[in-house]
Amino acid sequence: MDWLLDPSVSTFGPDIDRIYYIILVITGAVFFGTELLLVYFLFRYRHREGQRAEYIHGSTKAEVIWTAVPFVIVVVLAFMSAPVWNRIKNPEVFPADSYEVMLTARQFEWETRYAGADGQFETADDFTLLNRMNVPVDRPILIHLASEDVIHSFFVYDFRLKQDAVPGMVIPIWFEAIQTGEYTLGCAELCGTGHSTMDGIVAVQPQAEFEAWEATQVAARQAVLGGVLASLDIGAEAGNGAVTSGLAEGAATPMHEHGDF
Numbered sequence: 001m002d003w004l005l006d007p008s009v010s011t012f013g014p015d016i017d018r019i020y021y022i023i024l025v026i027t028g029a030v031f032f033g034t035e036l037l038l039v040y041f042l043f044r045y046r047h048r049e050g051q052r053a054e055y056i057h058g059s060t061k062a063e064v065i066w067t068a069v070p071f072v073i074v075v076v077l078a079f080m081s082a083p084v085w086n087r088i089k090n091p092e093v094f095p096a097d098s099y100e101v102m103l104t105a106r107q108f109e110w111e112t113r114y115a116g117a118d119g120q121f122e123t124a125d126d127f128t129l130l131n132r133m134n135v136p137v138d139r140p141i142l143i144h145l146a147s148e149d150v151i152h153s154f155f156v157y158d159f160r161l162k163q164d165a166v167p168g169m170v171i172p173i174w175f176e177a178i179q180t181g182e183y184t185l186g187c188a189e190l191c192g193t194g195h196s197t198m199d200g201i202v203a204v205q206p207q208a209e210f211e212a213w214e215a216t217q218v219a220a221r222q223a224v225l226g227g228v229l230a231s232l233d234i235g236a237e238a239g240n241g242a243v244t245s246g247l248a249e250g251a252a253t254p255m256h257e258h259g260d261f
C-alpha cells in the first residue's frame, strides 16, 4: 500500500505504518459496511402504499454486540500500539550513544543548537542553525525540544515523528534516520498567524560529511570567540558570564541562514 504513504526513513517508521494500515483497514471496512447497509435499508424499507412504520423498543442483543465489538477492537489496538509508543516516547528506553541537539520553537521559527567544542549546551561556543537541523544518518538523534512562547509541534512526516513543544518544558524526543536527504520539518500545532510558514529542513547527512560540517562550525565558532575576546582584550577570561551571554545572541548570526554548511 505504498501509494498511501511515502516510505518512512526512520528506524521506527515501519512500526507506525503497520499500525496505521491496520487501523485504516478496520475503519475502512466499517465505513464501507455502514454505507452499503444504509443504501440497502433505503431500498428495503422504502415507502410502500398501505404499509405503516413499526415502532421497536431496542434490542439488548444488538446493543451488546455493537458495544462489545468496538471495545475488543480498541483494546487489541491499544495492546498492539503500546510497545511501539513506549519505544518511541519513553525516555527510559531511548537508545544510548545518541547525538544530542537542542531545538527551540518560537513564533515562527525553529532554532537548532549544537553543543560546540565543549560538548555542553548553553555555553558561548554553542552554534545554532535557524530552520534547519543537520544530523548524521544511522545514528540515534536525541532532541531536547522546547518552546519560547506558545505550544508548537515538531513534525517530520518522513520520520513518522510528532511531538508538541510546550512552553516551560524541555521534552526529549529521538529518531534515527536510515536514509540521507532533506526532510521537511513542520509545525503541527496552530500557533499564530505565521503558523503555516513555520517550516524548516532536517538534513540527514552521511556520517563523514556531517562530522566535517560539524568540525567547520566548531572552528568557525572558536574563531569568532577568539576574535571577540581579542578585541575586548580579556584573553583567557573566556568564562566571563557577561561576555558569553552577549556572544550567544550576536555572534551566531552568520549561521542563521539556510544553505550548505
Ligand SMILES: [Cu+2]
Pocket (backbone or CB within 6 Å): 105, 106, 108, 151, 152, 153, 187, 188, 189, 190, 191, 195, 198
Ligand atoms: Cu508553531
